[in-house]
Amino acid sequence: MTLTTTKPLRVSLLIATMLTSTLMMAGASQAEDGKPIRVRGAITAVEGDMLKVHSNRNEDLQVHLTNDTQVRGVTLAQVSDIKPGSYVGSAAVPQADGTLKALEVHVFAPEMAGTGDGHRAFDLGKDSTMTNGSVGDLVTSNGRTITVNYKGGQKKIVIPDDVPIVSLAPGGRSLLKPGVKIVLQAQPAADGVLSALSISAGENGVTPPM
Secondary structure (H helix, E strand, O other): OOHHHHHHHHHHHHHHHHHHHHHHHHHHHHHHHOOOEEEEEEEEEOOOOEEEEEEEEOEEEEEEEEOEEEEEEEEEEEHOOOOOOOEEEEEEEEEEOOOEEEEEEEHHHHOHOOOOOEEEOOOOOOOEEEEEEEEEEEEOOOOOOOEEEEEEEEEEOOOOOOOEEEEEEOOHHHHHHHHHHEEEEEOOOOOOOOOEEEEEEEEOOOOOOO
16 A cells, blocks of 8 residues: 555656656746847836836846946937938837837937948837838828838838837936836846846937836
């Protein structure tokens, strides 16, 4: 009888051990992956080189600032600020006619031209992309459409009337205060600590739409 009752117990323990090992290996793999992550939220506290951030996903995070962390100020802009030759970025979704419909547009300061040049997947919404490049054609008479040229390609982006448009310019740590809305790129370490690569901080109550 003793053998009959202990055998299922040993099997259960073996299965549990195997599952635990599998989960530990998966966690290690994710930690080693080390891809930068994007965090959207608001600063709750600033303690030296550490930011406390409450994310839009209801997470309370600690983010380390380094000497290489880039801080950018985000202010409101208008479609009239977009001109041929302007360097812009736009999160957008594809349309049936092959164009992209903008979810937001950010206009870079001239000294930031070239930042993130290209077209890639983005995480602002389902099927969303991010396109950074120089404005070629700009049409405002029949809707608002811009042609964005980047190395290796070109995209035509339609900007609906209700889409937020902002300007991005180099800023400093003085922009990082409790209550400020931010979008940041961070590098996660194996121990879970986040190190900020770049931070876009809203000025005068602006919420970065990126």
